[in-house]
Amino acid sequence: MKHGALFVVLLLSWMVSASGRVTTAQAPDPRNLQVLPKNLSRNDVVQQMRVIATALGVRCDHCHMEQRGAFDYAADDKETKSVARAMMRMTQEINGRLLPRIGRVPSVMVECATCHRGAPRPEPLTNILKDTVGRAGVPAALLQYRQLRAKLYGRGTHDFGPPPLNIVAEWLAGDRNDVDGAIAVQSFNLEVNPDVATSYSLLAILYLQKGDKERARASFSRALALDPTNEFYRARLASIK
Numbered sequence: 482m483k484h485g486a487l488f489v490v491l492l493l494s495w496m497v498s499a500s501g502r503v504t505t506a507q508a509p510d511p512r513n514l515q516v517l518p519k520n521l522s523r524n525d526v527v528q529q530m531r532v533i534a535t536a537l538g539v540r541c542d543h544c545h546m547e548q549r550g551a552f553d554y555a556a557d558d559k560e561t562k563s564v565a566r567a568m569m570r571m572t573q574e575i576n577g578r579l580l581p582r583i584g585r586v587p588s589v590m591v592e593c594a595t596c597h598r599g600a601p602r603p604e605p606l607t608n609i610l611k612d613t614v615g616r617a618g619v620p621a622a623l624l625q626y627r628q629l630r631a632k633l634y635g636r637g638t639h640d641f642g643p644p645p646l647n648i649v650a651e652w653l654a655g656d657r658n659d660v661d662g663a664i665a666v667q668s669f670n671l672e673v674n675p676d677v678a679t680s681y682s683l684l685a686i687l688y689l690q691k692g693d694k695e696r697a698r699a700s701f702s703r704a705l706a707l708d709p710t711n712e713f714y715r716a717r718l719a720s721i722k
């Protein structure tokens with residue numbers, strides 16, 4: 482079983498191995514490992530679990546049931562635990578079988594954090610916001626952006642810079658035919674990410690779609706002030722009669 486051996490080696494290199502470092506006397510050995518090697522010590526499993534919990538931005542209780550202050554880690558009563566098992570198998574499949582096919586020896590392994598980046602579900606910010614617009618409207622989506630940004634800024638979970646909000650604004654003006662909503666999103670974008678020429682340019686284009694030439698002119702002027710050599714902004718500004 483050559484493949485089996487390679488598989489275990491890749492798995493072990495993917496894991497943060499803590500073998501032989503610490504030992505706890507009382508903790509029972511793992512008894513329900515179906516994906517991790519069955520002979521892993523409890524300490525090695527817990528090290529693994531810490532890496533997983535950090536990657537998903539959750540605590541142990543996300544996947545394990547807590548009863549009267551005690552965890553039954555071997556129990557399989559949470560759906561998230563079974564999804565996590567499938568995710569572990571998927572990650573092994575990527576690292577063990579698919580990644581080696583890229584045409585050179587891979588030097589970076591895929592981990593939970595590669596996709597999750599601190600989120601329980603690795604959903605792009607644009608999708609989260611579009612979904613909220615659809616369910617609850619533009620103000621609710623902007624509030625949600627503020628809350629997510631306050632909690633996650635700097636963690637790498639989402640891009641809180643201009644592009645995702647640009648995309649939501651363009652989607653509102655296009656697919657949803659809601660230019661007012663688009664203007665609200667793009668004005669908000671400039672409030673949270675100020676002084677970005679391309680953001681003013683998009684705002685100007687949205688004002689033109691609404692027929693508000695005065696605000697369009699003002700926005701193109703701001704864009705040009707921030708990026709004085711940009712001929713596109715200069716031409717658009719001159720063309721507004």
Ligand code: HEC
Binds near residue numbers: 513517563
């Ligand atoms: C995202 C889900 C998830 C999170 C969060 C999580 N675990 Fe786990 N845990 C699992 C899965 C899945 C297994 C089973 C692995 C297998 O079948 O090989 C497991 C197994 C275990 C086991 C072995 C139980 C046994 O007897 O078989 C221990 C101990 C454990 N986890 C501790 C923890 C601790 C401590 C934390 C918090 C630091 C934690 N887990 C966080 C999913 C999770």
Ligand code: HEC
Binds near residue numbers: 537562568572596601
């Ligand atoms: C290739 C990208 C990728 C990798 C790597 C990955 N995941 Fe996921 N994970 C996803 C996606 C996408 C979803 C959402 C699936 C869905 O729509 O239900 C998800 C969902 C989950 C969920 C369900 C969350 C919920 O609340 O429903 C758990 C638990 C989870 N992942 C754990 C893990 C663990 C643990 C690892 C590492 C062993 C991991 N994932 C690695 C992409 C990934």
